[in-house]
Amino acid sequence: MTASFARRTVLRCIAGALVLAFAAPAGLTADERFIIVQSTTSTQNSGLFDHILPEFEKKTGIEVRVVAVGTGQALKNAMNGDGDVVLVHSKPDEEKFVADGWGTRRHDVMYNDFVIVGPSSDPAHIAGLKNADKAFKKIADAQAPFASRGDDSGTHKAELRLWEDAGIDAKKASGDWYLETGSGMGATLNTAVGKHAYTMSDRATWLSFGNKDDFEVHVEGDPKLFNQYGVILVNPKKHANVKAKGGQTFVDWLISTEGQAAIASYKIDGQQPFFPNARPGS
Amino acid sequence: MADFIDAFETALGLIVTLSPDLVEILLLSLKVSLSAVAIASVLGFAIGGALAVYRFPGRGAVAAVLSAMMGLPPVVAGLFVYLLLSNVGPLGVLQLLYTPTAMIVAQVVLVTPIIGALTRQACQDLLEEYDEQLRSLGASSDAIVITLLWDGRYRLITAVLAGFGRAVAEVGAVMIVGGNIDHVTRTMTTAIALETSKGNIALALALGIVLLAIAFAVNAALIWVQRLARRFAYA
């Protein structure tokens, strides 16, 4: 009547699995051999990390593991202690993160800009406009399809600020001409291209995007499209597992002359997608 | 259309040159899924066999839940394991998030119900035939479970292959708990998702073709096993 056999076997298996679990993961003993950086899809998809990380790893022997999600999710993960460093691009949220005690200190790292891209047919006639929120207004008036990140990312928050400046409540048209994909930059670009919709992208992702079809950059250069990246060490006082030493080494390297030079040297099709702007001595 | 042709060419190129990136991703996919299936098999055989043979209150409900879990969406399994392994989760102290081990755990959650439910069905069918004879021979419930599992081995192999097919093809679970970290937790499926999001459609398709080849191979193995079984009247 008792399921003794099954119970014993199941218990043995759970024990075995736990043994595997403890034995398997690297880094439990050599504690600082790797760090986890919570970052954004724009830095990942553009290939920036593939370019600069090998240099850092060669210099320090520390492996950098990048988890690429939206800014909102990256900060949330860091608040849970599931990362050692965050590298995102939403300054107000980053400053709040530090103010709330989740991060030790915020540093500027690099900047680039956002661009508004769309089909070459340009149904809302925004090409060449110097004013981003004016372009947004024209898109809304024309009810031309627009693909939004819709995912709480740095890009998404910048986009929302522009709608606000243009005096438009885009969310009201969600599902209509305003398409919230809730995805990363690349997936959103795919959707935009597929639906002949406008979208706002960071220049780096756009440059390296492989499925442009007939899309072009229509609006750029507006100071409002300025996109600043910041790096923060997750506060080890909040989570004991944070690799403070390795994480700080990475932060320091990023804002050092070496790290900044590595960022500057990255080119896509001959164009520089990220511009280092860490303040010296900070 | 051009993308498809491009994809086939790219796929061929990757395979023929044994591109180290491809090999690394492929090996990780196999390591994760094979490990998960191995663990899930032991668990699934035990649970399925026990459910078929032992009588206890609530047995029907457990069997129903097991069958229902066969349809567990991978992304839900991933989310569940993520919440367990996150630093602020109950198993956070293990620091397993974003490792291949976490991916194995998530796939075990996904695959065990499949193997368990199929094992239970196989054992139940066999039990209809063997019950009286085994009890006449004086077999205990434990001994009956072992007898049924060995006797149903060809059907169990089928169940294991089905579980493997599910594991190697899913992306939701491994993406959430693994983080798709380059050289660490990037598998075939998460690589396909990434290349798609970068707009590298041809490369994504190429990876997809390689993955399809594995799926076909698994299916071919399945058919071969079933043929073997029939030949020896074991099916």
Added chain:
Amino acid sequence: MLDPTVPIDRSRARLTGSTPLPVELRKLSFVASGKHVIDAIDLIIATHGITAIMGPNGAGKSILLRLMHGLIAPTAGEILWAGRPMDRTVTCRQAMVFQRPVLLRRSASANIWHALGLRGVDRGERAIRVDEALKLAGLEGQASTPARVLSGGEQQRLCLARALSLDPDVLFLDEPTSSLDPASTLAIERLLLDAQRQGIKVIIVTHDVGQAQRLAQDVIFLHHGRVIEHQDAVIFFKHPESESARAFMSGGLVL
């Protein structure tokens, strides 16, 4: 073919004098779906010869057999073996052969090996008994043949040999030859007669009047779950007392 004159070396149990007889059924009942399949049977079997249980379809013969072997529990009443109630010590000295051969998906010898393992026979002894059993069944050359690939007659011979290899005191058989050809039937019957000579109590349910005449020392005639007659075989077949038995023997439908 098989050689029933091959002596089976096992008389140990019978030498020690432990016999399961007489088997006594007291007010034995089995109810299923509201129906009395076995209806308050009082019965004593004390003969050492082969006992045949006969009766029309639905009389409860198979159920009675399974009650006596402990495969199903009675709704009321009890069964005593040499005065002892049914428990594991009793049933582990019994074996049963079913109407259709039940063999595992493995070789002929592996099937017997498996059964002996269940009974806790140690490995050395197991090897000896497996060989004996295969010889008994006339299947020495087919030790590694998948059991389910054998013919119907061969499978049933294997099942019987498996049962005998367990060294039982009592052997139950539920219409073991009903779907077999005459040659296989003859082989099985020879094995049963030899088993009885070795001291095994054989209780067989059979539909075949000729078979019962060839094998049985006494006959139990069942109808509607009750024992209509329990009689010495010679007397029963010459002059069946009850009307239903007479009708059955003359080949009519017994309602």
